[in-house]
Amino acid sequence: MNKAFVKETEQENDDPQEALIPKGLKNYMTLQGYQVLRKELEHLVKVERPDVVSVVAWAASNGDRSENGDYLYGKKRLREIDRRIRFLTKRLEIAEVINPATQPNKDQVFFGATVIYENQDGEEVRVTIVGIDEADPLNGKISWISPVAKALLKAREGDSVHLMTPAGKQELIVLEIIYPDE
Numbered sequence: 001m002n003k004a005f006v007k008e009t010e011q012e013n014d015d016p017q018e019a020l021i022p023k024g025l026k027n028y029m030t031l032q033g034y035q036v037l038r039k040e041l042e043h044l045v046k047v048e049r050p051d052v053v054s055v056v057a058w059a060a061s062n063g064d065r066s067e068n069g070d071y072l073y074g075k076k077r078l079r080e081i082d083r084r085i086r087f088l089t090k091r092l093e094i095a096e097v098i099n100p101a102t103q104p105n106k107d108q109v110f111f112g113a114t115v116i117y118e119n120q121d122g123e124e125v126r127v128t129i130v131g132i133d134e135a136d137p138l139n140g141k142i143s144w145i146s147p148v149a150k151a152l153l154k155a156r157e158g159d160s161v162h163l164m165t166p167a168g169k170q171e172l173i174v175l176e177i178i179y180p181d182e
Contacts, residue, residue, distance in 0.1 A: 026096035029131030041088040109152045116176040
């Protein structure tokens, strides 16, 4: 099939998460987050990509490639893997690993802190401020550039901070700040 009829693009910056890092800043992350990305990159380069390349080579040797599902799917998967490898490589190049345990001001909220706060409904919420690539809001890990993290940064236990939401201004009361031990 002619490439003019295919809607796939191979743009360099087509990963939506790539735009999340503010211009000129490092990709702050914890050591655990760095290791997870590094492990994924290593797996893609050493295991997954070679496996797909061998399937594509085998499928190409079977002759007609225009209706060869293994070949077509393999090439598409190879593009996805290469795109992810480029993305991970870029992210790791600009990564700045932060060890929250070495934070000198443990009485304030900074990167890597786990914060227990009370929202205006009286519910206690526990969040850990982590890197963009480590964020998992459903499991209490929020990005350091998220609105909640920005509102909590530099707050101390007992402080009341304001968070602007689509529903209006909310007040959060910092109950506890926890940093990991070394």
